[in-house]
Amino acid sequence: MAKTIFISGASRGFGKIWAEAFLKRGDKVVATARDLSTLNDLINQYGDNILPIQLDVNDRKADFxxxxxxxxxxxxxxxxxxxAGYGLFGSIEETSEKEARDQIETNFFGLLWLSQAAIPVMRDQGHGHIIQLSSVLGLVALPVLGLYNASKFAVEGLSETLAAEVKGFGIKVSLIEPNGFSTDWAGASAFHTESMPEYDKVRADFQAGLTDDIFGKPEATTDAVLKLVDSENPPLRLFLGKVAYPWVKQVYDGRFAEWDQWNEVAAAAHGH
Structure with missing residues (x-):
């Protein structure tokens, strides 16, 4: 049965790839973008099945x-x-107030406003599925992406809470956790702080780790996303790519080892 799917940030990357995949199989798609001309090819091909809406997700009234x-x-x-979202590259010390606020405004608040707007609609229907594009960097962190990491960690906490709150309304919530993919997320879509020489080595080490084999093909994600949308019991979190899960497991194994080592101190702090 055809679904109606609202996708923010559909002008490029995952958003456009997934919008086209839904349209191709007969779903109806509401596609938002800051520049609607980026959707002309989909509009010309799919006509009435796509509703393009110009939207800056930072505008709460416009989201509603x-x-x-x-x-x-x-x-x-x-x-x-x-x-909708973007990456801000730069060390935490280098990040200006405006850069920090803009990053959180789009990646976190834009997502919050659209979620808030959709909940009453889905509650009245008695069903719905809110899917948040998070990142493996919402579970583990990398240097020079501190504000991006922070925005996605915030999305994780918000969405896990939301899932518990709206479950009784028939609304499901899922977080998509991609590892790196060959979109323009790190290219034309990215923002960069003004660099300080003190962080040159940190940046160089980061760049050295970006080998071609860790980046997935964006088009290969469509089957997983279609399965997620069609699932009767979707997972709260879905990794995309072969790098994300082993990386998160390695990091969390290390965390548990450290927590176990300090657990006696932690338990004593309870007081009784």
Whole structure:
């Protein structure tokens, strides 16, 4: 059965690839972008099955208006995919207040506003699926991506809480956790702080770790996302790529080893 799917940040990368995959199989898609001309090819090919909406997700009123427009146009919203976001590259010390606030505004608050707007629609329907594009960097961290890491860690906590709160309404919540993929996330879509020479070695070490074999092919993610959307019992978290899970497992094994080592001290702090 065809679904109505709302995707933010559909102008490029995962958002556009997934929008096209949904349209190709007959779903109806509400696709948002800051520049609607980036959606012309999909509009020309799929006509009435796509509703393009110009949207800056940082604008809370516009987010609520976009969800209302989508509901009024197609009659329902079965799936919300919060895909809009970008990467900010730079050490924490280098990051300006504006750069930090802009990163959190888009990656966290934009996602929060659209989720808030969609919940009443889905609650009234008695069903819905909110899918948050997080990152493996919402579970583990890398240097020179501190504010991006922080934004995705925030998305993790928000979404896990949301899943518990809306479960009784028939609304499901999933986090997609990709490892690196060959999109322009680290290219044209990225922002960079003004660099300080003190962090040149940190940056060089980071770049040295970016070998071609760790980046997946974006187009290969479509089957996994279609399965997630179609699942009766979707997971709270879905990794994308072959690097994410072993990396997270390695990091968490190390965390548990450290926590076990300090558990006696932690337990004594309870006081009784």
């Amino acid at each position: 208006a976009a969800i209302k427009k989508a509901k009024d146009h197609f009659g329902s919203i079965d799936v919300l995919i919060n895909n």
